[in-house]
Amino acid sequence: MSTSIKSEVGEKDPLASALDQSHSADQSIVEAATVKHVIFAIDEALFAFPGGNVAEILPLTTIHYVPGCPPSLEGVINVRGDITSVIRLGDLLGCRHAPDSRRAAILLGQSRGTDDAPMRSGLRVDRVEDVLDVIEESILPPTDTLPEQLRGLATGIFQHHGQAVIALDLERLFQDYRRALR
Amino acid sequence: MSRTMDQQATDASGIDLVRFRVGTLTLAVERAKVLGMCETQDPLAPSLADLLQMQESAAPAASLGRLLEFDHPDGPHSLRVDEPVIHWRLPTSDLRPLPPLLAARQGLACVRALACVGHPPDDTLIIVLDAWLLPRRVTAADDVHSPDD
CATH class of the missing domain: 1.20.5 (Single alpha-helices involved in coiled-coils or other helix-helix interfaces)
Structure with a gap:
């Protein structure tokens, strides 16, 4: 015993x-240091924005056309009384959008505003895949083989369920768009 | 008491507009910059839709409408719009500036502000134009049609 x-x-x-x-x-x-990312798809390609740059994920709603805008600026939406522009993100990234579906969404992107005033705009995407913490070490630097429209915007590449996700710089995207560089 | 009076003053503040349709869009112009209005039977009368280079889906079907005479620094000019044309007072609290990216990429200087009336999905967007900044296109028809108010 x-x-x-x-x-x-x-x-x-x-x-x-x-x-x-x-x-x-x-x-x-x-x-392990992690960064929250919102992963989304445009057609079959996966992209991600840092979670801090996405204020809200909205279902696709009525987008009101405003004359005088470039085709990539689809119009405006009413977000609880605030009027926000909606950009066809695929047009800026050189990707063709999939036909509208129930999974289509509008990411309410917001820049933090370093040199410039903070900006907000809706970004139309075909579907939101996931919101998750990505281990920083797993994010690899962008390769030189990326399409030209993604160079300068891509901050890294990581894997999600076996598929490559391109992390994007929303601050740069907004700055370029405002200056008509995209 | 003073708070109540301030509240009333805020509620009373607003801007007088003339609101009308152009195709599927609802537009508005400051009432002070609309000099007159008349009916038009002429589908060839210069149209605001053409000046705004509206995309086909938003452009009006060939319907008859009203001819509005707008004040303009280069002299008054008349443009065809769709009915209904109404006087309307918009509370300033409902008036919104253009979203920053839209303002930066907007190709039409006359598009100055926006307002949403109602709640999604049944809300109506009102595009507020500055008549003084409307693109000026002088046509023969411009001289022929003069609104008699």
């Missing part, structure tokens, strides 16, 4: 070992 107790004290039982392993795994996840 005393031998059995000694054995229990001296060696950890399988459950205790499993709990230890789980605790260690949790600690390693907590310690």
Whole structure:
């Protein structure tokens, strides 16, 4: 009997070992630096904006046409009394939008405003895939093989369910668009 | 008491507009810059839709409408719009500037402000134009049609 107790004290039982392993795994996840991203699709291509640049994800609603705008600026929407522009994001990235579906959405993008005043605009996307914390170390630098329209906008590439996601710089996107560079 | 009076003053503040349709769009112009109005039977009368280079889906079908005479620094000019044409007072609290990216890329200087009336999805967007900044296109028809108010 005393031998059995000694054995229990001296060696950890399988459950205790499993709990230890789980605790260690949790600690390693907590310690890794992560950045929240909103992952979305335009047709079949996946892109992402930093979570801090997306104030809201809105369902596709009535977009009111305003004359005098370039084709990439689809119009405006009413967001609880605020009137916000809506840009066809695919047109700026050189991607063709998929036909409208129930999964289409408008990301309410907001720049933080460093040199310029903060800006807001809706960005039309074909669907929102996920909102998740991405481990910074898993984000690789953009490659030189990216299409020309994505160079300068892409901040990195990471994998999501086996598919490449191109992280984009929304601040730069807004600045370029305002200056008619896109 | 003073708060109540301030509130009333705010509620009373607004801008007088002439509101009308052009195709599927609802537009408005300051009432002070509309000099007159008459009926038109002439589908060839210069149209505001043409001046605004409206896309086909928003442009009016060939319907008869009203000819509005707008004040303009280069002299009054008349443009065809669609009915109904109404006087309307918009509370200043409902008047919105153009969103910044739209303002930066807007090709028509006359598009000055926006207002939304109602709630989505049944809301109506009102595009407020500055008649003084309307593109000027002198045509023979411009001289022929003069509104008699």
